[in-house]
Amino acid sequence: MAGFTPSLENLIDKLAALPSVGRKSAQRLAFHLLGMSDEAVNSFIESILNARSSVHRCSICCNFTDNDICEICASKERDKSVICVVEDPRDVMAFEKTHEYSGLYHVLHGVISPMNDVSPEDICIKELISRLGSDEIKEVIMATNPTVEGEATAMYISKLIKPLGVEVSRLAYGVPVGADLEYADEFTLIRAIEGRKNI
Amino acid sequence: MAGFTPSLENLIDKLAALPSVGRKSAQRLAFHLLGMSDEAVNSFIESILNARSSVHRCSICCNFTDNDICEICASKERDKSVICVVEDPRDVMAFEKTHEYSGLYHVLHGVISPMNDVSPEDICIKELISRLGSDEIKEVIMATNPTVEGEATAMYISKLIKPLGVEVSRLAYGVPVGADLEYADEFTLIRAIEGRKNI
Numbered sequence: 591m592a593g594f595t596p597s598l599e600n601l602i603d604k605l606a607a608l609p610s611v612g613r614k615s616a617q618r619l620a621f622h623l624l625g626m627s628d629e630a631v632n633s634f635i636e637s638i639l640n641a642r643s644s645v646h647r648c649s650i651c652c653n654f655t656d657n658d659i660c661e662i663c664a665s666k667e668r669d670k671s672v673i674c675v676v677e678d679p680r681d682v683m684a685f686e687k688t689h690e691y692s693g694l695y696h697v698l699h700g701v702i703s704p705m706n707d708v709s710p711e712d713i714c715i716k717e718l719i720s721r722l723g724s725d726e727i728k729e730v731i732m733a734t735n736p737t738v739e740g741e742a743t744a745m746y747i748s749k750l751i752k753p754l755g756v757e758v759s760r761l762a763y764g765v766p767v768g769a770d771l772e773y774a775d776e777f778t779l780i781r782a783i784e785g786r787k788n789i
Numbered sequence: 790m791a792g793f794t795p796s797l798e799n800l801i802d803k804l805a806a807l808p809s810v811g812r813k814s815a816q817r818l819a820f821h822l823l824g825m826s827d828e829a830v831n832s833f834i835e836s837i838l839n840a841r842s843s844v845h846r847c848s849i850c851c852n853f854t855d856n857d858i859c860e861i862c863a864s865k866e867r868d869k870s871v872i873c874v875v876e877d878p879r880d881v882m883a884f885e886k887t888h889e890y891s892g893l894y895h896v897l898h899g900v901i902s903p904m905n906d907v908s909p910e911d912i913c914i915k916e917l918i919s920r921l922g923s924d925e926i927k928e929v930i931m932a933t934n935p936t937v938e939g940e941a942t943a944m945y946i947s948k949l950i951k952p953l954g955v956e957v958s959r960l961a962y963g964v965p966v967g968a969d970l971e972y973a974d975e976f977t978l979i980r981a982i983e984g985r986k987n988i
Contacts, residue, residue, distance in 0.1 A: 595843075633803070638800060641797050641822070660794070680820070
């Protein structure tokens, strides 16, 4: 006997193919799914299908929403003169949690990455550029991840935006608050020294 | 804005309720499920429903199978005089991987646990006892986990089996092969000394 029974093996394979699910977790999940009540499994499957059918991209900022325009773009409370450009809807959540930023967002849904065959056309750059036509937008904050690809994407987009007369900024680099300098990598330390401020 | 859009939040909640899936993993899984092709999602859902409809307990050993009797119970190669009693179908896989044990199994699907409201009737003990009627079975190896509840379950079952004239044994306790004694807990070391053998 090489493994579990075929239909169970198939389910485990499918679960193990999900991101951050290893073989052992996939087994645990499969046994859990087998043990769930019919009602619970149906409601689980429904939630997948329901999310897939109702969630789509906001027609303005490309963030996920159930409506045509997301809550943030539709809100009258937000500062409409600044757009924070992020890679992923989860990054929007990260900024929202600070309760400090009150401007708008634009979600790229990825970064330019020739290695992974992602070109500028594959992410929501043209949607961003088309938002800059009005005079309302004064500044775009590039908040892509501080990785090589995030950096390159920020550079690429800033070159497209600058000719339009809109200010472009980039998140500050430096040591994270509460971190131990001993464990900071040299690139972060270099950036922290370069970006030092008078106190 | 407190969180993601409602249908997405609902999906994340459902995923986070699965075992060993935290909030962050649930988010990652939800985004992955949103990004999958319709075909891939349907095949994923099908594998859940298919496993749930075809997988059931072997009518002899209670292990999971797609047929009436599992491969191991149906095999003519196995030693039918010994039954290894385990808590979970995954434990069967663990023993099968050793390629050393060639007897039969019996899967309890749990352990007796008054704290979690699991009584002897809730696990497959009566199915085990009914297998011992024939003269064929000579020995039952109690291979429940080396935990308090696994131990208590092994004791409980051995008391039921002994009057039937079948030999009952328990897995050996001791230090795991390749382990560092420095990090072994005291209970394991005590059991390893108690169970020492002449060499």
